[in-house]
Amino acid sequence: MAKMLGIMFEGMTVSLEVFFLTLLFALPLALPAAFGRMSKNWALRKLVTLYLLVMRGTPLILQLIFIYFAPKYFFRLLFESFSGFIESEGFWNSLRFLLSWDRFTAVIIAFVLNYAAYFAEIYRGGIEAIPRGQYEAAKVLGFTGSQTFVRIILPQVLKRILPAAANEIITLVKDTALAQVIGVAELFHAAQNASAREFSTLPIFVAGVFYFFMNWAVSYALTRCEKKLSYYS
Amino acid sequence: MDTSEVIKIEGLRKSFGSLAVLKDISFSVQRGEVVAVIGPSGSGKSTLLRCVNHLELVEAGSIRISDSVMVKDGVYAHADILRSACLKTGLVFQNFNLFPHFSVLRNITEAQVRVLRRKPAQAKERAMSLLEKMGLVDKAASYPCELSGGQQQRVCIARALALDPEVLFFDEPTSALDPELTGEILKVIRKLAEEKMTMVIVTHEMAFARDVADRALFMDGGRFVEEGGAAELLDNPQQERTKAFLRRFGGQ
Ligand SMILES: Nc1ncnc2c1ncn2[C@@H]1O[C@H](COP(=O)(O)OP(=O)(O)O)[C@@H](O)[C@H]1O
Ligand SMILES: [Mg+2]
Numbered sequence: 001m002a003k004m005l006g007i008m009f010e011g012m013t014v015s016l017e018v019f020f021l022t023l024l025f026a027l028p029l030a031l032p033a034a035f036g037r038m039s040k041n042w043a044l045r046k047l048v049t050l051y052l053l054v055m056r057g058t059p060l061i062l063q064l065i066f067i068y069f070a071p072k073y074f075f076r077l078l079f080e081s082f083s084g085f086i087e088s089e090g091f092w093n094s095l096r097f098l099l100s101w102d103r104f105t106a107v108i109i110a111f112v113l114n115y116a117a118y119f120a121e122i123y124r125g126g127i128e129a130i131p132r133g134q135y136e137a138a139k140v141l142g143f144t145g146s147q148t149f150v151r152i153i154l155p156q157v158l159k160r161i162l163p164a165a166a167n168e169i170i171t172l173v174k175d176t177a178l179a180q181v182i183g184v185a186e187l188f189h190a191a192q193n194a195s196a197r198e199f200s201t202l203p204i205f206v207a208g209v210f211y212f213f214m215n216w217a218v219s220y221a222l223t224r225c226e227k228k229l230s231y232y233s
Numbered sequence: 234m235d236t237s238e239v240i241k242i243e244g245l246r247k248s249f250g251s252l253a254v255l256k257d258i259s260f261s262v263q264r265g266e267v268v269a270v271i272g273p274s275g276s277g278k279s280t281l282l283r284c285v286n287h288l289e290l291v292e293a294g295s296i297r298i299s300d301s302v303m304v305k306d307g308v309y310a311h312a313d314i315l316r317s318a319c320l321k322t323g324l325v326f327q328n329f330n331l332f333p334h335f336s337v338l339r340n341i342t343e344a345q346v347r348v349l350r351r352k353p354a355q356a357k358e359r360a361m362s363l364l365e366k367m368g369l370v371d372k373a374a375s376y377p378c379e380l381s382g383g384q385q386q387r388v389c390i391a392r393a394l395a396l397d398p399e400v401l402f403f404d405e406p407t408s409a410l411d412p413e414l415t416g417e418i419l420k421v422i423r424k425l426a427e428e429k430m431t432m433v434i435v436t437h438e439m440a441f442a443r444d445v446a447d448r449a450l451f452m453d454g455g456r457f458v459e460e461g462g463a464a465e466l467l468d469n470p471q472q473e474r475t476k477a478f479l480r481r482f483g484g485q
Pocket of ligand 1: 249252254272273274275276277278279280281
């Protein structure tokens, strides 16, 4: 029992790591993506739109598998095609090192790319919902472009997008369970193993309770933020 | 350069796609003068104000604001000059455009601190004296959404005045207000006129325009059709189009 809880505790730590690292990178990365999506530059806009389409249009579980395995296949392809021409062992070793990230890194990359796409669309919606009059008032008062964005637009965008972002963040908590498909021992993976070993569904139930409380905490924090921003409408 | 003219505009042209909105507009405003611009909806009044405040780009013509040449024959000045030219004008919007996430006080101090680099205490002092003038001292800590339309518009006027513009533009400042609230705005503008604030006011309040403005311009189809002393133009228009417009507004 104690051993089971120990394993599950380790799994929980991994799940929390995936959760926080994804937010840490995806939330900021989504901002340039949103700008790219709204860019006047045709090529940039199309490129970002394609990225958003692919990320939002295919299952995250598939992206996880692709991002973990594709570089390894790519390396083998290169090695089989060109090892006759380039014989330096050092070259191939460093290339292999570059193209083979470990499971956990692959999970973080896939989650960040995927969630940044969703957050980018949320940011874009929020930015586009700010009335033009706000930009015009700021310009007439002499604010620079960056002052306008940071001090006038962004705070209003944050308030508008908070409910939609909260939904995504709650989904992220549950999505961390997908990391197991490439063998990362997060909570659900640990619970399944423990459950098989003990012939008991208790570990699965414990994992469920954990996800539930995790999301309860997340909802609580986000509701607090919404309340804090509700001083104006 | 005649600096008793705060605004000097010559041969202004502006179109949206194939729609010519301003066709060869010229006029000037003397320091301390109050000019009313009247005309039917769609005649280009807002576009003219937006061009002078650098919210729209003109295609031809010249705009000089005090001693800053903003556009010369369709060629815009360097960004620094544009900025300093813009700071000499203020604009009061039809629908206020206050910053909803700032308190009334912060709406008025923010640009003073960030743009003019005034000390916060100094900016606050200026804001409070303007709020007193607007009869809104007790609303300093309120948020725009807690104010009536008339109060919001007065904050918008205070916000513009706080940067000490040489000329203040109003684009239909009472059009978004309930009729019983227009009086409080007109009173504020009248007070500013008495203090010799230079103002250009687009309005449909003919009685007010006649009363407070020194000069009136009638705009139709992207041109100034008639121009003259406010009382003369409104009481005794010479052009057929002016007559027809004023008849519709019950001014005649
Ligand atoms: N951003 C814009 N794009 C296209 N057409 C515009 C734009 N702004 C104004 N217009 C057109 O220009 C004309 C003049 O508009 P406006 O200056 O707002 O008139 P007014 O303020 O006198 O009612 C109108 O026909 C209007 O439809
Ligand atoms: Mg208008």
